Amino acid sequence: xxxxxxxxxxxxxxxxxxxxxxxxxxxxxxxxxxxxxxxxxxxxxxxxxxxxxxxxxxxxxxxxxxxxxxxxxxxxxxxxxxxxxxxxxxxxxxxxxxxxxxxxxxxxxxxxxxxxxxxxxxxxxxxxxxxxxxxxxxxxxxxxxxxxxxxxxxxxxxxxxxxxxxxxxxxxxxxxxxxxxxxxxxxxxxxxxxxxxxxxxxxxxxxxxxxxxxxxxxxxxxxxxxxxxxxxxxxxxxxxxxxxxxxxxxxxxxxxxxxxxxxxxxxxxxxxxxxxxxxxxxxxxxxxxx
Numbered sequence: 001x002x003x004x005x006x007x008x009x010x011x012x013x014x015x016x017x018x019x020x021x022x023x024x025x026x027x028x029x030x031x032x033x034x035x036x037x038x039x040x041x042x043x044x045x046x047x048x049x050x051x052x053x054x055x056x057x058x059x060x061x062x063x064x065x066x067x068x069x070x071x072x073x074x075x076x077x078x079x080x081x082x083x084x085x086x087x088x089x090x091x092x093x094x095x096x097x098x099x100x101x102x103x104x105x106x107x108x109x110x111x112x113x114x115x116x117x118x119x120x121x122x123x124x125x126x127x128x129x130x131x132x133x134x135x136x137x138x139x140x141x142x143x144x145x146x147x148x149x150x151x152x153x154x155x156x157x158x159x160x161x162x163x164x165x166x167x168x169x170x171x172x173x174x175x176x177x178x179x180x181x182x183x184x185x186x187x188x189x190x191x192x193x194x195x196x197x198x199x200x201x202x203x204x205x206x207x208x209x210x211x212x213x214x215x216x217x218x219x220x221x222x223x224x225x226x227x228x229x230x231x232x233x234x235x236x237x238x239x240x241x242x243x244x245x246x247x248x249x250x251x252x253x254x255x256x257x258x259x260x261x262x263x264x265x266x267x268x269x270x271x272x273x274x275x276x277x278x279x280x281x282x283x284x285x286x287x288x289x290x
Contacts, residue, residue, distance in 0.1 A: 027056045027094040036102040039071070039080035042139050047076045047101055049090045058094040065089075071103045080105040083141075107141035110180040115173075120187035122216075123155065123165040131161040131186060133175040142179040149173055155188045168192020168215045189216050193265040195244065195258060200269060202234070202248035203276035210244040210269050214260055218242065225261055230254035234271040248273035 033048040051059040063073045067086035072079050078088060080103075088101045116132045123129045135143040147157045154169035163173055165188070173186045196211035212219040219242025226236040226244060233252035237245050244258055248271065256269045 025053060025055050025057045027058065027092045027097055028052050030061060030090055030092050030097045030099045032090060032099045032101050034101050037078065038104045038106070039078070040106055040108045041080050041082060041141060042108065043080045045078045047078060047088060047090070049076060049099065051092060056094065060093040061090050062093065063088065063090055070105050078103060083107050108137060108139050110135055110140045110142065110177045110182055112136045113145060113175055113177050113182045113184045115175050115184040115186045117186070120189060122189045122191060123163060125165050125167060125190055125192065127165055129163045131157070131163060131173065133161065133184065135177055140179065144178045145175045146178065147173065147175055154190050163188055165190040168194065170215070191215055191263050191265060193258065193260045193267045195267045195269050198269055199272070200246065201272045201274060202246060203274050204248045204250050205276050206248055208246045210246065212242050212244055212258055212267070217262070223261055225259045227257050228254050233273050244269070246271055251275045
């Protein structure tokens with residue numbers, strides 16, 4: 001009896017029939033829904049395999065990547081690993097039919113950069129300010145930046161974004177991405193107050209003028225104040241245009257100190273007054289010059 005069953009099973013197999021008498025449907029082909037894919041590093045995509053005919057008895061398939069260092073594949077799920085090219089192949093268990101998809105993986109390019117603090121900053125001479133750059137997107141392949149200053153006599157910037165204020169003025173600090181050349185700028189203001197002369201000589205009864213320069217802002221009577229170390233020797237006042245007017249009173253030396261009322265910064269001018277040999281000045285000029 002057993003011998004008869006074996007002979008019957010063999011006959012069924014020869015006829016392409018299953019154990020229950022059902023005919024085996026062999027795989028004829030397999031096809032992928034995509035023949036090529038372009039991905040960025042970190043991207044994930046899914047490939048779908050269609051086995052023909054649809055009623056194949058064994059539609060199972062296996063997946064493989066030609067270069068797993070570039071992209072891996074599992075059950076049709078493709079993960080981009082690194083820049084490069086590879087081929088994903090699907091193979092049917094029945095008949096070893098194949099289909100392929102060409103995979104190209106590129107680096108994620110930088111799309112933008114921003115600098116913190118976002119608004120302009122004020123840094124006093126000799127002080128420092130640490131800047132930071134945020135590169136987008138988060139998964140960009142190369143997020144490095146290069147820092148630069150367009151006015152290094154005013155402010156310098158190190159390779160890691162540390163700004164050092166050198167002298168009064170304004171400098172633009174720029175962060176530039178190595179990849180894709182995206183830029184972001186920050187205006188650095190180094191406050192300062194300077195005078196066109198740090199020492200003047202004037203005769204008693206006569207006047208001298210010194211120009212004040214203020215950063216930020218414009219020198220004016222309302223933004224500056226003045227004081228004399230020796231008011232019996234020389235006095236000063238601020239004109240509406242910010243000019244410092246100095247009046248010599250008697251022979252001697254005095255220091256005129258100019259102060260920016262907003263920042264508290266100061267600048268000085270040493271005044272040497274010489275005897276005018278009997279010349280005199282109008283009392284109305286004292287402390288009020290035009």
